[in-house]
Amino acid sequence: MKKILISLCILFSTGFALAQDLTVGDTLTIYFSELFPIVYMNHNDVILKYTDIGSNKPGLRSALQRGIYYGMIANASSPINPDNPMKDKVFAALLKQHFGVTIATDDSYLTLSDYQNFMKGIRLSFAYHLLQKINASSSQNTPVTDIPAVSQLGSTKKYYILDEVYKTIKDNHLNASTLSEDNLVYGAAK
Numbered sequence: 063m064k065k066i067l068i069s070l071c072i073l074f075s076t077g078f079a080l081a082q083d084l085t086v087g088d089t090l091t092i093y094f095s096e097l098f099p100i101v102y103m104n105h106n107d108v109i110l111k112y113t114d115i116g117s118n119k120p121g122l123r124s125a126l127q128r129g130i131y132y133g134m135i136a137n138a139s140s141p142i143n144p145d146n147p148m149k150d151k152v153f154a155a156l157l158k159q160h161f162g163v164t165i166a167t168d169d170s171y172l173t174l175s176d177y178q179n180f181m182k183g184i185r186l187s188f189a190y191h192l193l194q195k196i197n198a199s200s201s202q203n204t205p206v207t208d209i210p211a212v213s214q215l216g217s218t219k220k221y222y223i224l225d226e227v228y229k230t231i232k233d234n235h236l237n238a239s240t241l242s243e244d245n246l247v248y249g250a251a252k
């Protein structure tokens with residue numbers, strides 16, 4: 063939560079207002095920076111194939127590298143049009159692809175207020191927390207035992223299925239009260 067508040071402070075200090083329309087570049091920067099707040103050297107090894115990022119958008123470049131590294135977005139040799147306005151329905155489609163949620167939208171442009179409203183439920187999901195936990199564990203040199211390897215999770219586009227498995231284990235396991243949160247996470251991911 064602290065990282066989200068820091069991100070919002072940075073956005074406000076750079077001139078964003080809640081009612082201001084977000085561009086594609088702004089949205090992807092905020093989104094992937096929120097999902098994967100920690101930047102590691104491995105992320106910087108991703109060579110972007112997008113043709114219109116340029117060197118004047120380091121925040122977007124870094125966010126896309128993290129999204130690609132974790133398998134959330136394809137590294138395509140196509141334009142991303144970072145200066146075009148982002149539409150509510152396009153961002154909602156991205157959330158549906160990653161988290162399986164259907165959000166009622168219109169054809170308006172995405173604002174920071176819209177982004178925050180869309181992300182409220184996502185931030186409570188198991189899949190969101192698991193993605194952040196994977197990001198936090200990427201710098202460890204020791205094997206991670208409570209979450210799956212990044213390559214296994216990154217090969218699927220339906221991260222939200224983890225929520226369903228996690229809830230099923232938590233609600234239906236005979237000894238659910240004796241399972242630690244780490245064991246529930248591992249069981250859902252396995």
